[in-house]
Amino acid sequence: MTRTVYVTGIDRGDGRQVVELGVMELLTRQVDRVGVFRPLVHDGPDRLFELLRARYRLAQDPASVYGMGYDEASRLRAEQGTDELVSQLVDRFHRVARDYEVVLVLGTDYADTQFPDELALNARLANEFGASVIPVVGGRGQSAESVLAETRNAHQAYAGLGCDVLTMVVNRVAPADRARIHERMDSRLPVPCYVLPDEPALSAPTVAQITQTLGGTVLLGDDAGLSRDALDFVFGGATLPTFLNALTPGCLVVTPGDRADLVVGSLAAHSAGTPPIAGVLLTLDERPSDDVLTLAARLAPGTPVVSVPGNSFPTAAELFSLEGKLNAATPRKAETALGLFERHVDTADLMRRVSAPSTDRVTPMMFEHKLLERARSDRRRIVLPEGTEERILRAADVLLRRGVCDLTLLGPVEQIRKKAADLGVSLGDAQLVDPQTSELRDSFAAEYARLRAHKGVTVELAHDVVSDVNYFGTLMVEKGLADGMVSGSVHSTAATIRPAFEIIKTRPDAEIVSSVFFMCLADKVLVYGDCAVNPDPDAEQLADIAVQSADTARQFGVEPRIAMLSYSTGTSGSGADVDKVRRATELVRQRRDDLKIEGPIQYDAAVEPTVAATKLPGSEVAGQASVLVFPDLNTGNNTYKAVQRSAGAIAVGPVLQGLRKPVNDLSRGALVGDIVNTVAITAVQAQGPRTA
Template identity: 55%
Template sequence: MARSVYVAGLGPGVGKGTVALGLVELLSRQVARIGVFRPLVSGDGDDSLLTLLTKRYPVVAPYAESYGVTMAEASALVADGKWEELISRIVERYREVERHAASVVVIGSDFAAAGGARDRDEIPRELAFNARLATEFGSVVVPVVSGEGRSAESLTSAVRSAYHALADLDATVVAVIANRVSEGPPADGGLPVPMWSIPSVAAVAAPTVAEVAAALDATVVSGGDGALDRDVLDYVVGAAHVPTVLDHLTDGALMITPGDRADLLLAASAAHAAGNVTLSGLVLTLGEPPDPRVVRVIEKLNTGLAMLLVDADSYHTIAAASHIQARLGTATPRKIDAALGAFEEHVDTAELTRLLDVARSSRVTPLMFENDLIDRARAERRHLVLPEGTDERILRATETLLRRGVADLTLLGDPAEIARRAREVGVEIGAARLIDPAASEWRDRFAERYAELRRKRGVSLDLAYDVVRDVNYFGTLMVAEGLADGMVSGANHTTAATIRPAFEIIKTVPEVSVASSVFFMLLADRVLVYGDCAVNPDPDAAQLADIALSSARTAAAFGIEPRVAMLSYSTGSSGAGADVEKVAAATALVRERHPDLPVEGPIQYDAAVDPAVAATKLPGSAVAGQATVLIFPDLNTGNNTYKAVQRSANAVAVGPVMQGLRRPVNDLSRGATVKDIVNTVAITAIQAAAR
């Protein structure tokens, strides 16, 4: 097994960050203890990529312990002729990280990271330096070659040169990656190792408005975090008359114009608000702030665009802006999604995992569980419907899901309104299908289906025609009719409004008497399944047994070995009462229906999860102390417990995940975050694939 993989860039601006991020994401799915390391960091030790990796992932060492030396320290040692001491210091720091990690990703050095000029001999020296370190670390090497501006023939030659140059330096190369490829992928060139090609992705290579503002030392006149997070794909100088400038505006363009050009500011903002073009922002030059009357009009347009003010003139501003390079960092979450999406789509991650020979940890961490959700959903991509198409969280989650290739999506709502909200938020949802239930060609068909299903309840065709206009009913009928594989809603709707249509239209599977739900509780060191915490207020013994069996199946479907604890205020025969008797009866039913399923009950929570308590209260139990599926006796207990654990233990609660329905429909909390939505969509896609 390769304990360490070394990402070596051949030349500046090759995009090592995308490859390093992809590798850390890949390895975090396999091992619980991962390390990251940079031999050299620039300046005072402030490295945006290393900061990102140490904050995004639960790595074994903090930032301050995850690098060798700063460039200043390295320069001083080299100036004194102390190359071996430099190597020794870096290796010593690396060994400290490796000692605590199952696997380490090393991001190779950039001698010119601070932007200095490179002489003819610098790249070979840097290559030799990285090859030496990889050998000292015992790392396998993944060289990264830039394809920017290169023909396929030229890039093929560069890839071959990269492999042989490192191999000649005794480095163990396992694969070569060509990144930012703009003119077609290279041929493999007969290399003995795989070669993968990642195309140039504008959302990764383009700087954000925030990065432009920082580089230009601009004052932010207006615009919040979302406005500053937009990608700048082009620059347009506003100097001509309005019609001419409008002809030259392009999607993603940042318009640079003097602050006193009220005509251009209003015209560009109106074009953006109307949907004629989607701009990234506005830069006002000459230190001239816009007229307050103009600002008030622009604010009424709700463009969501940032407005920046700089002292320089337009010529010097555009000259400076054209040299700004994008960087992956904690402040660019959308860029991270785009980079991971590009890596996962174009690199054979299964083959790369095999080449690295990484043994999967038997312990499932929360990060491993979440990453496994994304992997499994991507492997069998399904089509899901999201009824709340204008909600900002849904729109942001949609962009993430599409960029990561998790699912194909339909958003419900007025397409013009959804597109307008997407422009305001600054997200790209172009690959999503937009449907207005009120105007859809399926409305008549759905009304007939619903009226037939609910005829005994007195639902007429006219009433059904009105009902199916509701986004949750329309989305559920899409699932029932096979026009979507599953549905996720609830960001703006109650649980009842989300799941009532599913109970009426989709119904439960034959062997289950009651639909129920579970939460995946992602604790620091394990993943537990809690059921039922969202649907059934006071299930009887038979229903409780059904909930337990459904929850066990759900746990197994998501890679968690089911060991079921039927919870009560009593363990074994230590207590009595109607509530205890209900749990005891439910436990007996579970054992009768599935004798091979490990189940214990009645059992208290502490005896279910704590081995020390279990040894005292239920010695010899196959479940006590190691339960993975915890079944609560009623909704009051379950809902309060999951929220208490979520808040007090800083756990991530994924769910509620519905179970027992013929087709997957899942509910979101109205306080759901973008990450919650992404996880729930992935779970729903996996359920759809399993169906």
């Protein structure tokens, strides 16, 4: 039977999109096929569904998502009654439910509707759908006592109408009241109550939204600049020194277009990072001269300068009425929303309450969800040496918004801040360190000289070496100032991992450093090793790679069943290459009798049950291998790339194994999502072996 979760409210303005997004995140961690249904919809694009579709790669036909429009529903109810309206909506819901394991229902929004008993309608629909309900109560602008009373009343209303209330969520409360409300609600309701504080970044409109609403013209700026949140508005009218003192981080400067001094001054302040602004809005349809615009573009590349026709007073009135929305065009808001949800909701308990049907399938998205959740459960600090690289900064923004780990970024501090400001990304509490000027440089030089004294390295030479960001970051890991390091987006593999070989070195139980890729196929995750480090391992090294790969697989929730790959299966072939694999298999059995292993075995017999039944009947591994160990780098590297390109698999890695502390290398073509995953993997490695 399809499991259904119905997120609803009691009035408009509760910001429940945060909860809907958070619940969708939980559901997609459990199952592959999650459907969405919105019983009643307004005209125009459904911003939240477009966000869900883009973020979670939903294949659902958008036409199936919606029950009917509000106008149609109002007419139907007036002409044929509520029972007929509900009957038709139930029929349309079941057309969706039959195709999905779980359905998330997005309740009505209480905005510009003609249903005076909208709460009762939501409750009845939830009951008819067989759904469990998560009511959301908005607390913005209310006292703690008012929020408490409203939440109790909302629970009584839905429970009294026969709903299965999973949990209550109070959203947008004053941060100072959050803990008190949560404590009091927890003891007064029969279900958990989660309390989310008001988050200004979620309600802040983007510069693009402001431009569209006001009919503005973009004079300067790029897409990244236009996506910045306007966290505050500062209106220019004072002299430049007074005006600059009024600027706040993330503010939108609003000034008449003929005040070139304020335009240039605010952009110069942004360029210096004191403070970074969202952009400049010019009123009165006045535009600075071309010379001023040219100077502005050089001062703060990408920062938007927008001209609007109105004067400052009506412009201000419209600005203060605007509110940011979650949609596919605001991915940073989505990350902020999920971070807020995950910080203040007991997601493990809520997931148990939802009790979506479990599945043995592990899709790429489910693997990524579990990876981020695991990293978040025991936060570690990861150092990113390439702190001025755009993709690294964008990944850092995602990681910090989601609360995945703590970060240290290396590079010239002011340059990092300026680049982040230009990109419109937030570095939050990230630590910024410049190896050239850091007070740690001298002690790191002494340590490196000690470690490499046998190679003739002096303190003077070491002083230059440790100013390199990869050496500096590796020493931070070695000295316990960071738990792991990720580099390689603009550095070679050798530049990234050589410092680790020299400084961190291998674990006592590891003969060599090797690597694996997590190959995320449509319905499972396979672990490939070694496809990136060792060109032609001998039997002992191959056995070491197999053991390390099995332990890495288990650490990330993949039950290891090891296939030692060759061009021959079982005893059917002979030769030096097959004998090497056979010898390595025996060594693994001798060292680790707890591991399931088969070898030599061909790839098809390792992963395809029908082939395995013919070639190795009765094997515990054949046909269901999860860890595939290649005999050499040539075979492994080509195979992972062939599977990645031909089968559409997502390859996460390479993940280095065998080091005493985790250091991982990025492909120089790594996308932001690849970097996020690799940092999360490194954080999980730093947590230690998986115990459950």
